[in-house]
Amino acid sequence: MTTQTRDWAAFAVPTPDGGCRLELAVEGITCAACIGDIERGIGRMPGIRSARLNYTTRRLAVDWTVDASDPTRIVTTLERLGYRAHPFDPGRRSAEEEAETRRLLRAMAVAGFAAMNVMLFSVSIWAGNATDITGETRDLFHWLSAFIALPAAAYAGQPFFESAGRALRALRTNMDVPISIGIVGTLALSLWQTARGEPEAYFDSAVMLLFFLLLGRFLDQNMRRRTRSVAENVAALRAETAARVAPDGTVREVPLSKVDPGDRVLVRPGERVSVDGVVETGASDIDQSLVTGETNHVGVGPGDRVYAGTLNITGALTVQVTAATEGTLLAEVNRLLEAAAQAKSSYMRLADRVARLYAPVVHTAALATFLGWIALGTDWRHALVIAVSVLIITCPCALALAIPAVQVVASGQLFRRGVLLHAGDAIERLAAADVVAFDKTGTLTLPEPAILDADRIDPAVLAAAGRLALSSRHPLGMALARAARADRPLPSATERPGEGVEAMVDGELEQLGSAQFCGADEWAVAALLARHPEASMVAYRRGNRPPVLFAFDQGLRPDAIDVVADLRAAGLKLEIISGDRPGPVAAIAEKLGIADALAGQHPADKIARLEALHQQGHKVLMVGDGLNDAPALAAAHVSLSPVTAVHLSQASADALFLGNRLRPVYDAIRTARAAKGAMVQNLWIAVIYNVIAVPLAVAGYVTPLIAALAMSGSSIIVTVNALRLRWGDAGAPQPPASQPPIPDRLRRLADAEAA
Amino acid sequence: MEVLVFLIPVALALGALGLVAFLWSLRSGQYDDLDGAKWRILNDDDVAAEREPQDNDPT
Numbered sequence: 001m002t003t004q005t006r007d008w009a010a011f012a013v014p015t016p017d018g019g020c021r022l023e024l025a026v027e028g029i030t031c032a033a034c035i036g037d038i039e040r041g042i043g044r045m046p047g048i049r050s051a052r053l054n055y056t057t058r059r060l061a062v063d064w065t066v067d068a069s070d071p072t073r074i075v076t077t078l079e080r081l082g083y084r085a086h087p088f089d090p091g092r093r094s095a096e097e098e099a100e101t102r103r104l105l106r107a108m109a110v111a112g113f114a115a116m117n118v119m120l121f122s123v124s125i126w127a128g129n130a131t132d133i134t135g136e137t138r139d140l141f142h143w144l145s146a147f148i149a150l151p152a153a154a155y156a157g158q159p160f161f162e163s164a165g166r167a168l169r170a171l172r173t174n175m176d177v178p179i180s181i182g183i184v185g186t187l188a189l190s191l192w193q194t195a196r197g198e199p200e201a202y203f204d205s206a207v208m209l210l211f212f213l214l215l216g217r218f219l220d221q222n223m224r225r226r227t228r229s230v231a232e233n234v235a236a237l238r239a240e241t242a243a244r245v246a247p248d249g250t251v252r253e254v255p256l257s258k259v260d261p262g263d264r265v266l267v268r269p270g271e272r273v274s275v276d277g278v279v280e281t282g283a284s285d286i287d288q289s290l291v292t293g294e295t296n297h298v299g300v301g302p303g304d305r306v307y308a309g310t311l312n313i314t315g316a317l318t319v320q321v322t323a324a325t326e327g328t329l330l331a332e333v334n335r336l337l338e339a340a341a342q343a344k345s346s347y348m349r350l351a352d353r354v355a356r357l358y359a360p361v362v363h364t365a366a367l368a369t370f371l372g373w374i375a376l377g378t379d380w381r382h383a384l385v386i387a388v389s390v391l392i393i394t395c396p397c398a399l400a401l402a403i404p405a406v407q408v409v410a411s412g413q414l415f416r417r418g419v420l421l422h423a424g425d426a427i428e429r430l431a432a433a434d435v436v437a438f439d440k441t442g443t444l445t446l447p448e449p450a451i452l453d454a455d456r457i458d459p460a461v462l463a464a465a466g467r468l469a470l471s472s473r474h475p476l477g478m479a480l481a482r483a484a485r486a487d488r489p490l491p492s493a494t495e496r497p498g499e500g501v502e503a504m505v506d507g508e509l510e511q512l513g514s515a516q517f518c519g520a521d522e523w524a525v526a527a528l529l530a531r532h533p534e535a536s537m538v539a540y541r542r543g544n545r546p547p548v549l550f551a552f553d554q555g556l557r558p559d560a561i562d563v564v565a566d567l568r569a570a571g572l573k574l575e576i577i578s579g580d581r582p583g584p585v586a587a588i589a590e591k592l593g594i595a596d597a598l599a600g601q602h603p604a605d606k607i608a609r610l611e612a613l614h615q616q617g618h619k620v621l622m623v624g625d626g627l628n629d630a631p632a633l634a635a636a637h638v639s640l641s642p643v644t645a646v647h648l649s650q651a652s653a654d655a656l657f658l659g660n661r662l663r664p665v666y667d668a669i670r671t672a673r674a675a676k677g678a679m680v681q682n683l684w685i686a687v688i689y690n691v692i693a694v695p696l697a698v699a700g701y702v703t704p705l706i707a708a709l710a711m712s713g714s715s716i717i718v719t720v721n722a723l724r725l726r727w728g729d730a731g732a733p734q735p736p737a738s739q740p741p742i743p744d745r746l747r748r749l750a751d752a753e754a755a
Numbered sequence: 756m757e758v759l760v761f762l763i764p765v766a767l768a769l770g771a772l773g774l775v776a777f778l779w780s781l782r783s784g785q786y787d788d789l790d791g792a793k794w795r796i797l798n799d800d801d802v803a804a805e806r807e808p809q810d811n812d813p814t
Contacts, residue, residue, distance in 0.1 A: 057788070
């Protein structure tokens with residue numbers, strides 16, 4: 001695919017001042033010098049107003065004036081510099097979460113400022129109470145505190161007030177309800193005390209609480225953003241685009257969001273089919289493993305249906321895009337997905353479950369205190385003061401920190417081990433899992449085919465075949481190039497679509513392709529198939545020498561056997577639920593020693609199996625990558641997906657894992673269990689704190705100093721307990737960076753040499 | 756105690772200055788690329804631009 005055929009303008013977004021802006025995921029950024037190279041190189045082009053590379057996210061934002069430049073030249077310049085760029089589909093980007101993060105950060109800054117300055121006055125008052133502060137000075141300090149705390153809380157507390165309001169309107173209660181009541185109550189009581197010239201006010205507690213809570217929220221949000229950004233880059237690198245055929249026959253590469261039903265798209269060999277549709281012209285073999293799990297290739301011709309996510313192997317196809325009406329695979333998957341996601345929303349987070357118990361108890365206790373003191377004949381104003389101080393002392397500071405603090409520490413640990421969480425509450429659900437259900441293709445096995453019997457092959461032949469394979473776009477050709485570690489393509493190589501590649505080397509013709517193309521003997525093919533019944537093969541021939549056959553198979557992930565053993569040792573029941581044929585599934589199950597292996601499962605069957613396990617009282621962790629797994633991933637109690645998974649599966653999984661190893665699955669469960677333990681401990685700490693403090697408050701013995709010490713003391717204990725998770729974890733492996741898949745890098749080298 | 760009359764406003768103003776500075780840095784995107792920032796200090800583009808003549812159009 002050349003850049004000239006891609007309709008880059010469709011990816012650009014107009015800016016308000018009449019320019020254009022394009023955001024690109026850039027591959028091949030390895031060091032800091034790349035920042036300068038790229039920004040300088042692009043910045044020198046005419047019409048470019050700004051080029052800014054974000055080294056953290058590996059994204060380049062380019063602004064230019066419409067007439068003076070065009071996106072095609074930006075991308076060709078980048079390619080000349082040695083970087084391959086992939087545009088983001090503007091229909092898929094969401095700016096809302098970005099805005100939400102900034103808003104939280106602003107609120108946190110305001111709360112932090114207020115907390116520090118109110119603390120300044122509070123410490124003076126506490127010190128003054130012990131020495132000789134005058135009533136007038138104290139009142140002045142209280143008023144100044146109010147002057148800072150009230151506007152700050154009104155601004156910084158909005159995220160909590162809004163969430164609490166939404167919950168109450170829906171007649172539910174969540175963690176934010178007691179938090180909001182606590183903050184508002186504290187501020188109102190303090191204001192009342194200040195107006196009456198009383199010696200106590202609690203502005204410091206209220207804003208300090210807000211600051212800590214916002215810190216927890218922000219860290220949580222940041223974790224989710226990090227996951228999304230990696231996933232978006234991977235999606236862009238895989239170029240989820242379609243080559244649309246215009247009525248005049250020209251072919252332009254456009255983002256998927258700009259393809260409509262009825263359009264015709266061209267699918268070249270080696271590309272993924274990006275739409276559901278009907279073949280109009282052409283014939284080819286299709287690899288549906290990502291969609292159905294079935295590893296055998298299916299032949300298609302005019303009138304046959306093809307599905308998004310499948311891989312076109314041999315020939316070019318023109319596909320008429322069909323509407324996503326009922327009955328298509330994608331629609332079916334989407335329908336199941338919605339139903340499954342709805343079923344899961346009945347799950348309630350640990351913190352909300354505690355809040356549901358906690359809020360009524362606290363509110364009843366405060367009310368009982370108020371009525372009790374009145375019944376004892378106290379002045380109603382004094383009774384109210386004591387009742388509100390019960391509310392304050394029970395204000396769930398430690399409780400609110402108990403869960404987020406652990407989530408943040410655990411998600412950081414998981415990130416270092418290559419697991420990216422979509423949702424903070426996934427940790428709790430991961431810890432509860434007692435059954436792990438694996439998909440086979442692409443999950444237990446590697447997403448890309450790997451060469452078999454590598455030790456039997458002559459290294460010189462492998463190297464020569466690998467160099468030739470660099471010019472092939474066929475998945476097996478790319479796998480061969482990778483196995484041979486080839487990096488210099490042959491300049492004279494030409495691809496014969498559907499057959500193979502050939503090149504003249506030192507006066508001899510080299511060929512790489514199907515067994516037929518290279519004239520391989522039938523008995524040799526049969527012998528190889530007898531050894532590896534599931535293998536696909538590629539033949540290589542040089543001059544008149546006999547052709548060499550290379551067999552490929554989607555092998556197990558390198559550490560799959562160890563990880564499966566570790567999972568079993570951790571007391572988990574293991575299952576394979578695959579869409580593939582029984583033969584390969586049984587072979588894998590035997591290798592791994594998994595007794596329960598289901599083959600030929602459709603998406604609905606997979607859900608049914610999960611449902612059955614659920615009925616038996618099991619909590620299932622589903623690990624899968626295909627389009628056919630997406631509904632099951634959403635339906636399972638908790639789900640993991642490799643980062644190579646299709647977009648829909650990534651979106652329905654609770655967490656993604658990076659790299660070729662299966663180890664992150666085990667790490668995720670282990671870390672989650674440790675984190676769950678720390679969460680429960682933290683909740684107990686909060687409960688014990690309340691058991692001690694509440695009776696004192698009810699009895700009216702709580703002085704501001706005790707309240708402040710008790711509150712910050714319990715918060716610190718809870719935070720330290722969360723940090724304890726990290727002890728002994730210093731040597732954890734670094735996360736694999738968002739490395740582009742190797743074939744892409746090889747292709748870039750190939751293009752650079754050809755240019 | 757009269758010293759409080761101007762010490763308190765000074766203390767608050769200093770704090771507010773920090774807050775404003777933070778909000779400004781947030782708005783101007785200084786937190787968008789934390790990893791890149793540490794490398795950019797090594798980048799002497801601004802000096803190089805004066806020394807070496809501009810390349811021709813790179814296409």
